[in-house]
Amino acid sequence: MTVQGRGGRRERPLGGRVARLSLALALVYGGLTLGAGYWQVFRADDLSRDPTDAGMIAADRSVVRGRILDRDGHVLATSRRDASGEPYRVYTDTSLSAPLGYASRLYGSAGLEAAYASELLGTGGDDPASRALAKFRPRGQRGDDLRTSLSLSLQRLAVQLLGTDRGAVVALDPRTGDVLAMASTPTYDASGIANPATSRAAFAAATGDPDQPLLDRAIQGRYVPGSVFKIVTAIAGLSSGAITPATTFPQQPAAESTGLLVSGYRVRDGHHPFTGSEVLDFARATEVSCNIWYALAGLRTGGAGMEDAARRLGFGAPIPFDLATASSQLTNGGGPLPGGFADNVELANAAYGQGEVLVTPLQMALVAATIANDGVEPRPRLVTAFVSPTGAVRDVSGGTLGRVLSQGDAAAISAAMTQAVEGADGQRFTSGAQVAGVTVAGKTGTAQLGGTGEPHSWFIGFAPAEAPTIAIAVVVEQGGHGGSRAAPLAGEMLRTFLAAKP
Amino acid sequence: MTAASLPGFPRPRIRRRELGLLLVVAGALALGNLSLGLTRNGSLGLVDPAGLLLYLAALAAVHLALVTAGRRVDEVLLPAVGLLGGIGLLLAERLPQDLVVQQVGPAVLGLASLQLVWLVLALVIAVVVAITVRSDRWLRLYKYTWAASGVGLLALTFVLGTDVNGTRLTLDLGPVSGQPSELLKVILVVFFAAYLAENRVLLADARVRVVGRLTVPPAPYLLPAGLMLALALGIVVIQRDLGAAMLFYAVFLCLFYLATGSKVDVVLGIGLFLVGFVLLALVFPHVRDRVATWLDPWADPLGTGYQTIQALHAFARGGLLGTGLGAGLPTVGGQLPIPAVHTDFPLAALGEELGMAGVLAVLGCYLVVVARGLRIAAAAADDVRALLCAGLALVIGVQAAIIAAGNLKLIPLTGITLPFISYGGSSLLVNGLIVGLLLAFSDRGPVPPGEPRRARQRGGGGR
Numbered sequence: 019m020t021v022q023g024r025g026g027r028r029e030r031p032l033g034g035r036v037a038r039l040s041l042a043l044a045l046v047y048g049g050l051t052l053g054a055g056y057w058q059v060f061r062a063d064d065l066s067r068d069p070t071d072a073g074m075i076a077a078d079r080s081v082v083r084g085r086i087l088d089r090d091g092h093v094l095a096t097s098r099r100d101a102s103g104e105p106y107r108v109y110t111d112t113s114l115s116a117p118l119g120y121a122s123r124l125y126g127s128a129g130l131e132a133a134y135a136s137e138l139l140g141t142g143g144d145d146p147a148s149r150a151l152a153k154f155r156p157r158g159q160r161g162d163d164l165r166t167s168l169s170l171s172l173q174r175l176a177v178q179l180l181g182t183d184r185g186a187v188v189a190l191d192p193r194t195g196d197v198l199a200m201a202s203t204p205t206y207d208a209s210g211i212a213n214p215a216t217s218r219a220a221f222a223a224a225t226g227d228p229d230q231p232l233l234d235r236a237i238q239g240r241y242v243p244g245s246v247f248k249i250v251t252a253i254a255g256l257s258s259g260a261i262t263p264a265t266t267f268p269q270q271p272a273a274e275s276t277g278l279l280v281s282g283y284r285v286r287d288g289h290h291p292f293t294g295s296e297v298l299d300f301a302r303a304t305e306v307s308c309n310i311w312y313a314l315a316g317l318r319t320g321g322a323g324m325e326d327a328a329r330r331l332g333f334g335a336p337i338p339f340d341l342a343t344a345s346s347q348l349t350n351g352g353g354p355l356p357g358g359f360a361d362n363v364e365l366a367n368a369a370y371g372q373g374e375v376l377v378t379p380l381q382m383a384l385v386a387a388t389i390a391n392d393g394v395e396p397r398p399r400l401v402t403a404f405v406s407p408t409g410a411v412r413d414v415s416g417g418t419l420g421r422v423l424s425q426g427d428a429a430a431i432s433a434a435m436t437q438a439v440e441g442a443d444g445q446r447f448t449s450g451a452q453v454a455g456v457t458v459a460g461k462t463g464t465a466q467l468g469g470t471g472e473p474h475s476w477f478i479g480f481a482p483a484e485a486p487t488i489a490i491a492v493v494v495e496q497g498g499h500g501g502s503r504a505a506p507l508a509g510e511m512l513r514t515f516l517a518a519k520p
Numbered sequence: 521m522t523a524a525s526l527p528g529f530p531r532p533r534i535r536r537r538e539l540g541l542l543l544v545v546a547g548a549l550a551l552g553n554l555s556l557g558l559t560r561n562g563s564l565g566l567v568d569p570a571g572l573l574l575y576l577a578a579l580a581a582v583h584l585a586l587v588t589a590g591r592r593v594d595e596v597l598l599p600a601v602g603l604l605g606g607i608g609l610l611l612a613e614r615l616p617q618d619l620v621v622q623q624v625g626p627a628v629l630g631l632a633s634l635q636l637v638w639l640v641l642a643l644v645i646a647v648v649v650a651i652t653v654r655s656d657r658w659l660r661l662y663k664y665t666w667a668a669s670g671v672g673l674l675a676l677t678f679v680l681g682t683d684v685n686g687t688r689l690t691l692d693l694g695p696v697s698g699q700p701s702e703l704l705k706v707i708l709v710v711f712f713a714a715y716l717a718e719n720r721v722l723l724a725d726a727r728v729r730v731v732g733r734l735t736v737p738p739a740p741y742l743l744p745a746g747l748m749l750a751l752a753l754g755i756v757v758i759q760r761d762l763g764a765a766m767l768f769y770a771v772f773l774c775l776f777y778l779a780t781g782s783k784v785d786v787v788l789g790i791g792l793f794l795v796g797f798v799l800l801a802l803v804f805p806h807v808r809d810r811v812a813t814w815l816d817p818w819a820d821p822l823g824t825g826y827q828t829i830q831a832l833h834a835f836a837r838g839g840l841l842g843t844g845l846g847a848g849l850p851t852v853g854g855q856l857p858i859p860a861v862h863t864d865f866p867l868a869a870l871g872e873e874l875g876m877a878g879v880l881a882v883l884g885c886y887l888v889v890v891a892r893g894l895r896i897a898a899a900a901a902d903d904v905r906a907l908l909c910a911g912l913a914l915v916i917g918v919q920a921a922i923i924a925a926g927n928l929k930l931i932p933l934t935g936i937t938l939p940f941i942s943y944g945g946s947s948l949l950v951n952g953l954i955v956g957l958l959l960a961f962s963d964r965g966p967v968p969p970g971e972p973r974r975a976r977q978r979g980g981g982g983r
Contacts (some may be wrong), residue, residue, distance in 0.1 A: 039774055043914075047921065049925075049930065050924050050930070053928035053929075054876050054883075055876060057832050057928060057929075066836045073833070076850030
């Protein structure tokens with residue numbers, strides 16, 4: 019930008035000032051450029067993916083959302099058009115309400131419908147290059163299909179088995195992290211919420227229900243785990259070297275009747291009188307679910323060792339997943355002892371799943387899957403691929419959350435869990451989880467809640483024990499003993515899944 | 521192009537550079553039109569080919585008229601302005617035509633047709649002024665008359681004007697309606713130029729000490745400057761037109777600096793305006809609301825902040841390269857997200873469909889226009905003409921910057937137009953007048969006009 023005139027002219031009295039003014043104006047325009055860059059590059063993604071963005075709203079009203087499919091290609095969610103030609107969502111089954119969520123013109127979206135809105139609507143550019151290329155293609159009237167790892171039949175079965183109870187089931191393939199079923203009951207009428215004609219009534223019914231059907235208990239519910247947490251204690255003890263499979267505690271048999279005195283507080287057990295004066299080792303203690311043995315193992319492992327293992331398993335932070343998960347916790351934190359325990363009593367209680375321990379069903383399914391997968395924790399996932407309207411498939415890569423414990427330690431825990439289901443004494447509690455012709459590994463839990471209510475009924479496990487293809491976590495709120503409600507439910511799930519396998 | 525020149529008639533002069541640049545502009549506009557057609561119809565074809573051809577023909581006619589006239593006037597202004605106008609026309613074609621509908625005789629014209637009519641009229645004004653205006657005597661001799669008429673126009677607007685969107689800017693006189701503040705821009709620049717050129721030495725040298733080394737010109741010479749400040753703040757309060765106030769005042773300060781070279785005075789001027797503005801904001805609720813909306817439009821996302829938020833979302837959707845012409849501006853229930861997109865937010869629309877690249881290109885075009893204007897000013901023969909040319913160029917450049925900054929939420933949003941691109945007859949015609957004056961005053965003819973020492977030679981014919 020030159021402001022110099024041609025040479026040889028008369029004196030230009032304002033020349034220098036014009037140059038300086040030009041510079042000032044150029045700086046102002048430079049500021050405008052920075053402003054444009056801020057909104058068009060720095061804030062571009064965050065604003066244009068906002069659900070209140072006119073582009074997203076317009077796409078929601080005109081673009082037909084892609085379908086959501088299960089692992090076998092069954093349609094889980096599809097779209098129809100209303101009288102005015104605007105599309106709305108229809109879900110195959112209410113059992114899918116937890117993982118799929120809903121997409122409603124009135125109430126926005128939830129679940130996978132929200133998490134993958136931009137892919138389902140076809141507005142999701144993943145990188146600037148493909149976004150630029152997309153300009154030269156005809157505008158999509160249809161978004162991408164989502165291919166999920168869910169099995170419609172297993173999902174239906176889980177919801178059916180939970181029945182009128184509140185609870186959750188998470189079943190996944192321990193080798194890949196593919197979630198096979200993710201049920202939360204009660205379910206809600208997602209199709210009703212999506213349909214403009216019934217939207218208000220269905221949404222009011224769901225939000226007004228005191229049982230909170232909109233809460234996805236499988237990933238957002240935080241439960242006292244009870245004895246299923248002993249597997250976490252086992253992982254902590256074995257991987258830190260504090261215990262071995264041969265570890266016994268001489269004071270344990272006597273404490274069965276009198277209670278174990280920890281810092282002036284008595285840890286009581288007394289639900290396996292048949293072991294009498296037998297000094298239990300790791301496998302036997304797991305088989306009969308001995309609270310005293312696990313309290314002692316937890317005390318020997320220490321708060322730091324417990325916390326270390328829990329953190330490796332994913333406690334203390336949301337689990338990386340397609341949907342937002344609640345974090346599981348070992349303690350409330352803030353206690354003076356390592357790991358945040360208030361005292362040794364809390365540590366002893368936490369070791370068998372009481373204390374301040376709170377877990378999500380997904381987290382416990384991953385604990386089982388970690389043992390099933392030889393000590394490596396798989397990264398859970400629901401969406402395995404995007405399929406564009408033209409048929410182009412974009413696979414989503416799976417992965418792991420890393421090794422949690424050694425293969426040998428995992429094998430020891432697997433053997434103990436097998437004994438808990440198949441062993442002579444284990445059967446007293448867990449026979450419901452057995453599957454004819456298949457070895458099942460598992461652990462029940464009966465989570466005492468204090469007060470007078472029935473305890474939460476828990477089971478985690480996997481099968482076949484030698485080469486697991488499915489890992490599962492079941493919680494039935496106030497369903498009583500783990501062996502009476504959760505274990506048979508899991509057994510039915512495992513039986514159905516393994517029978518369908520060639 | 522060497523037609524035999526008749527005695528008394530100018531010798532045609534080839535304008536090679538302008539022709540080349542105009543060809544580039546024509547190609548760019550044709551490409552833009554094709555891309556709009558591709559998005560809209562899915563096949564390669566022009567949208568409204570008659571409109572595009574008419575506009576290009578008008579540009580060609582202006583070029584030919586300048587060639588025929590044979591004056592040595594600037595060759596870059598016309599292509600730069602032509603490109604901006606063409607982009608505005610493309611945007612008008614892309615937007616829903618029923619945004620503006622006017623009955624003209626038997627025909628009902630939509631947005632694009634009206635924009636084309638105004639653009640062609642603006643070009644006609646520009647070329648007529650560029651060819652016929654030889655002297656600026658008529659401008660500089662009657663500076664106080666001009667200033668009085670400008671203030672009169674402003675007062676007339678306030679008394680007789682009609683409110684549009686809460687600001688009283690439109691003067692409606694039967695069949696003719698317009699926004700006099702557009703013309704006021706030119707009138708004020710003429711006055712500033714004449715006044716500052718006359719008093720520049722006094723303003724710069726006769727200083728009165730205020731505090732320490734801080735000096736200001738003596739009060740009598742500052743009176744017009746004080747009046748200008750009062751006028752600007754008055755426009756904010758009475759006409760509720762913050763954009764015009766900022767524009768007038770910024771151009772005044774720029775010219776004041778050019779005339780006196782005193783940076784202190786400019787900083788003082790900016791400070792006084794800001795202080796005055798803050799005081800106004802404390803006193804007048806409508807000014808306060810404007811500032812609050814600017815600082816946090818999300819406080820009322822469906823009310824006062826709505827347009828601002830929608831504009832920012834439009835910029836964000838555009839990203840670096842834009843959605844492509846015709847592919848952006850999603851409609852919800854048949855409604856555009858930004859209702860005033862064709863007048864107040866054309867930059868947001870361009871930002872969405874042409875991306876940041878398009879925004880930078882448009883801003884670059886304005887810089888070219890200003891740079892040419894300032895170059896003409898720097899080469900001018902005397903102070904009045906230099907200040908006049910600089911002021912005219914700044915009116916365009918500063919106005920574009922103010923509305924662009926408002927769109928981008930860098931300053932409070934104002935309702936002024938984006939020159940040559942926004943829809944609006946008054947704005948286009950006045951900007952045509954400005955271009956015409958700049959072209960006329962860029963004449964590098966052998967004899968600079970308005971010099972008292974020599975009588976001006978008529979034309980260049982017969983040399």
